[in-house]
Amino acid sequence: MVTVLTEAGHKDVPGDNTRGDDLWLSSGDAESATGWTLKPEGFCQGDVCVPTPQGKEAEFTDGDAVNVTAFWRHMGRPVLHDSAGDTWMLGNSASERGSALESLEAPDFTLPDPRGAMHSLSDYRGKKVFLTTWSSW
Amino acid sequence: MWQAVYEDHKDDDFMVIAVAQESRGLETAQEFIDEANPSYVVLIDQEHVVSDLYNLTNVPQAIWIDEGGQIVRPPETAGSHDGWRAMNREDMSMPDNSAATIAKAQETYMNALRDWAKNGADSKFAFDEVAARAHLRMPTDNTALAFANFYLGQYLYQNGNQAEGIAFLEAAVDLKPESWTMYRQIMNLKEVGQMGFAADEAFFARVDALGAERYYEPPDLEGFPTELGFEPVA
Structure with a gap:
């Protein structure tokens, strides 16, 4: 079993999925763990697809299995894992974070309040929102 | 801290969302939260999303x-001022001039x-595009890598692998040394410090090493005090 971390949270995926520095998942597991899945057009999230690089198909796909880390690195996103290869972090790239900010459309997020009720920033459209941060430390 | 401004303007289609950057969550x-007892929205962000x-x-x-x-208004210091660095570290007292500068900074930001x-x-305080x-x-590649290290480090630290977790967390700080949030969150995870804030000698040495650089970058706001107001440790 491996644990896959993304900005959306963490997901445990059963099976032996690591090959060296790469994480291979069935296309169904890839979708549940990352939101991305294998389609004829390539590796896709919703309408966005990243084609498999030509001539490198064997590095990226193997039947129904997809090398999610190869696609992640191909998208310029950071990939990290612990020394045992049990926990994998699939990060976001500076360019996607940067272009989101540059659009000036406030990046959305969903987080719990102290009673556990979930709130999205976008729930507050129609109001001026003063979004501030704090900490106990 | 934001309760009064929220209460005074909640009928002006105004909302305050105060997000805690807090790895240990409600713990x-x-x-x-109990102390502030706010009527605006408070959210808990354990991953620092x-x-x-x-x-x-x-x-x-x-x-904003x-x-x-x-x-x-893109991310900026929400009214805090480096004047706190002049605090007496034994008894936590503040020189009068620093206290006045801090108050002036708060007032200027709050009025805006x-x-x-x-x-x-x-x-006039809302920027055009x-x-x-x-x-x-703008984030750099090191910023993106730092946050990836931070996510993984926190997860490992809180799920039974503290030694490796700390290594990733410290790598995050090395990649993004300007992030006091990461640095201080790690101290809090290690339960460093007392008196309600994560501070020890290493923290103050890091603050002193700022010299004339800022712990709180002043916002670009007319009237906001931009001077340090004290002689930084060389």
Whole structure:
């Protein structure tokens, strides 16, 4: 079993999925763990697809299995894992974070309040929102 | 801290969302929430997602977002001032001039916020698109890698692998040394410090090493005191 971390949270995926520095998942597991899945057009999230690089198909796909880390690195996103290869972090790239900010459309997020009720920033459209941060430390 | 401005302007289509950057969640945040007893929205962000999305480096930093979801003031220090660095570290007392500068900074920021809460797009403190973009601090590849290290480090630290977790967390700070949020969150995870804030000799040495650089970058706001107001440790 491996644990896959993304900005959306963490997901445990059963099976032996690591090959060296790469994480291979069935296309169904890839979708549940990352939101991305294998389609004829390539590796896709919703309408966005990243084609498999030509001539490198064997590095990226193997039947129904997809090398999610190869696609992640191909998208310029950071990939990290612990020394045992049990926990994998699939990060976001500076360019996607940067272009989101540059659009000036406030990046959305969903987080719990102290009673556990979930709130999205976008729930507050129609109001001026003063979004501030704090900490106990 | 934001209760009065929220109460005074909640009928002006104004909302305060205060997000705790808090790896240990309610375990550490609850007593502060109970104390403030806010009627605005408080959210708990254990993974520091908001810091990642908005490329934040400290708390409190704030973003002003208009009715259409557009950023009209990018992330900036929400009124805090470096005057606190002149604090007496034995008895926590503050020299009068620093206390006055800190108060002036707070007041200037709060007045600007109130003006925008009331007047929205007509407020002179809301940037147009060009100015808003010019005030953005863009993430670098190291920023992105730092947040990846931070996510993984926190997960490992809190799920039975503290030794490796700390290594990733410290790698995050090395990649993004300007992030006091990461640095201090790690201290809090290690349960460093007392008196309600994570501070020890290493923390103060790191603050002193700033010299004339800022712990709280002053916001670009007319009237906001930009001077340190004290002689930094060389």
